[in-house]
Amino acid sequence: MSSQDLIQELKERAGQLRRDVLEMVYRAQSGHLGGSLSAADIVAALYFHHMKIDPQNPQDPDRDRFIPSKGHAAPILYAALAARGFFPREDLWSLRQIGSHLQGHPDMRKTPGVDMTSGSLGQGFATGLGMAMAGKLNGQDYQVYCLLGDGELNEGEIWETAMAAVHFKAHNLIPIVDFNKVQLDGPVSEIMPIEPLRAKWEAFNWHVLEIDGHDMNQVVEGLAEARRLDRCVVIIAHTVKGKGVSFMENRHQWHGQAPNEEQYRRAMEELGGGQE
Amino acid sequence: MKGKALRDAFGEALIELGRENEDVVVLDADVSGSTRTKMFGDVYPDRFFNVGIAEANMMNMAAGLAACGKVPFVSTFSFLACLRAGDQLRTSIAYPRLNVKVGAGYGGMSDSFDGPTHHSLCDIAVARSMPNMTVVVVSDPNQTKKAVKAVAAYDGPVYLRLSRAEVPYVLPEDAPFVLGKGNLLREGSDLTLVVTGVPLARTMEAADRLAKEGVQARVIEMATIKPIDREILVKAAQETGAVVTVEEHNIMGGLGSAVAEALVQEAPVPMEFVGIKDTFCESGPYDALLDRYGLSVDDIVSSAKAVLGRKSRVR
Numbered sequence A: 001m002s003s004q005d006l007i008q009e010l011k012e013r014a015g016q017l018r019r020d021v022l023e024m025v026y027r028a029q030s031g032h033l034g035g036s037l038s039a040a041d042i043v044a045a046l047y048f049h050h051m052k053i054d055p056q057n058p059q060d061p062d063r064d065r066f067i068p069s070k071g072h073a074a075p076i077l078y079a080a081l082a083a084r085g086f087f088p089r090e091d092l093w094s095l096r097q098i099g100s101h102l103q104g105h106p107d108m109r110k111t112p113g114v115d116m117t118s119g120s121l122g123q124g125f126a127t128g129l130g131m132a133m134a135g136k137l138n139g140q141d142y143q144v145y146c147l148l149g150d151g152e153l154n155e156g157e158i159w160e161t162a163m164a165a166v167h168f169k170a171h172n173l174i175p176i177v178d179f180n181k182v183q184l185d186g187p188v189s190e191i192m193p194i195e196p197l198r199a200k201w202e203a204f205n206w207h208v209l210e211i212d213g214h215d216m217n218q219v220v221e222g223l224a225e226a227r228r229l230d231r232c233v234v235i236i237a238h239t240v241k242g243k244g245v246s247f248m249e250n251r252h253q254w255h256g257q258a259p260n261e262e263q264y265r266r267a268m269e270e271l272g273g274g275q276e
Numbered sequence B: 001m002k003g004k005a006l007r008d009a010f011g012e013a014l015i016e017l018g019r020e021n022e023d024v025v026v027l028d029a030d031v032s033g034s035t036r037t038k039m040f041g042d043v044y045p046d047r048f049f050n051v052g053i054a055e056a057n058m059m060n061m062a063a064g065l066a067a068c069g070k071v072p073f074v075s076t077f078s079f080l081a082c083l084r085a086g087d088q089l090r091t092s093i094a095y096p097r098l099n100v101k102v103g104a105g106y107g108g109m110s111d112s113f114d115g116p117t118h119h120s121l122c123d124i125a126v127a128r129s130m131p132n133m134t135v136v137v138v139s140d141p142n143q144t145k146k147a148v149k150a151v152a153a154y155d156g157p158v159y160l161r162l163s164r165a166e167v168p169y170v171l172p173e174d175a176p177f178v179l180g181k182g183n184l185l186r187e188g189s190d191l192t193l194v195v196t197g198v199p200l201a202r203t204m205e206a207a208d209r210l211a212k213e214g215v216q217a218r219v220i221e222m223a224t225i226k227p228i229d230r231e232i233l234v235k236a237a238q239e240t241g242a243v244v245t246v247e248e249h250n251i252m253g254g255l256g257s258a259v260a261e262a263l264v265q266e267a268p269v270p271m272e273f274v275g276i277k278d279t280f281c282e283s284g285p286y287d288a289l290l291d292r293y294g295l296s297v298d299d300i301v302s303s304a305k306a307v308l309g310r311k312s313r314v315r
Ligand SMILES: Cc1ncc(C[n+]2csc(CCOP(=O)(O)OP(=O)(O)O)c2C)c(N)n1
Pocket: A034, A035, A036, A038, A070, A072, A119, A120, A121, A122, A148, A149, A150, A151, A152, A153, A178, A180, A182, A183, A184, A241, A255, B029, B030, B031, B053, B080, B084
């Protein structure tokens, strides 16, 4: 596949993931849209290009791992897993309902393809470090990708892990910051500012790649570069919370709110979905 | 009767408290819209600290504020208040007996759809086993307002378990709230139902159902889990001879354990425990989860019958 075809395909995948996420949250009338939509392009690139995974063998010990440390972005992970064939697409419509394997936050014991349980912010990065160290000890060459929220970076534990990963030379651990500038109560710049973010990571001895997290070329190149470099690399992906739905973009009110029918139709149209 | 979300009652109570006492400050960790402390923050912005997603930092900030004479209310989801910031709560607040009030939001499974990561079913056990800690669980909107005032008037650390849930007004509007005192809500001589928190309405319904079958259940609402009202419990055990506890918590370490600890010394009687049976639950609608995980009205009724059976064998 030519690189232009690849980029085109990944863009289309990301579009479908966005539509699936919207439909999941609409049907459940519960779930986190803003932070799922901002991560859609990154997740599409990981699950449809970068990650070595086998839906027929979800427990393969040599597989790459993905941990949404910002576990409330579970819908975007579930949409990607279904699209890759880890479980039937219809399962997506059971999100958050009794008896479903799709919990509000990722559950590694219930959902095929989920590598780690998460949802209490600040913890997934450290569990990823543990997985990375196990890979090093075993001489395996898998990568561990962690998706971090920018609000999540308020947690001290994130910086404990940042310190430890460099010390233990966990070069197979790749954190990606979904830098969408918004947390739950409002803009990160007003609730608990994290700038200068690049300088913070550099002060912790990380190599920083800054990308536009919605430019698929940059996403694909950034992820490849992070894997190639033999040092601790963090990807700071500039994103838009609620990306793709005009009335959700940059609005903290859409962090964890479900759309009503009219909002759902408008959003689906903006995301390129046909009227059913 | 229409109810009210306990978190809204909490938010309103904080505003009133802020007006009465200038030393009251409120801290939240990026969930102030959810817990409703934002209501306080909007009225008293200079006495409100949103620390971002940093619960441990928040808990120790509250300790420092209290050490310098402020009356801090610390607010976040209850699983984070007692677990993420649990060491801070124990070491910097319970141990030095500092005047911090933990407003533990989203108690039990009230944040039902977010799932087991956000359910809080071991917090009473954790908070209760910290020396110096007073533990209060609210069950009704009016009571929530009174409880906020009562814990603010008390000098010392308090873990106040709140809820996201909309709850009916069950208690009489003029019912006093006294720290450390249980509420006798219904007379009965066959057995006693002791309940804390949101399952109060279900427990009253179970008592009605039992009465129709000729069983007279006494009902005690126990908002203060620690220190527990031994007097009302011992009297109930002696007069009714059997006790069932009802709580939205693991049956280990919560209300049931507190009641058993009190009774086994002074008035041991057969007991049954209604609550979550030491399991993680799942995402789903709140009422349906309560039904599925052991807190249905049927569960309370059948536990009452089971304890009656054991009582008759003992006597
Ligand atoms: C430790 C912890 N504190 C609070 C919460 C509640 N919470 C869920 S999402 C969220 C905001 C997250 O913001 P951010 O990390 O920026 O995520 P995104 O914008 O990508 O959705 C908060 C406070 C939580 N899940 N865990």
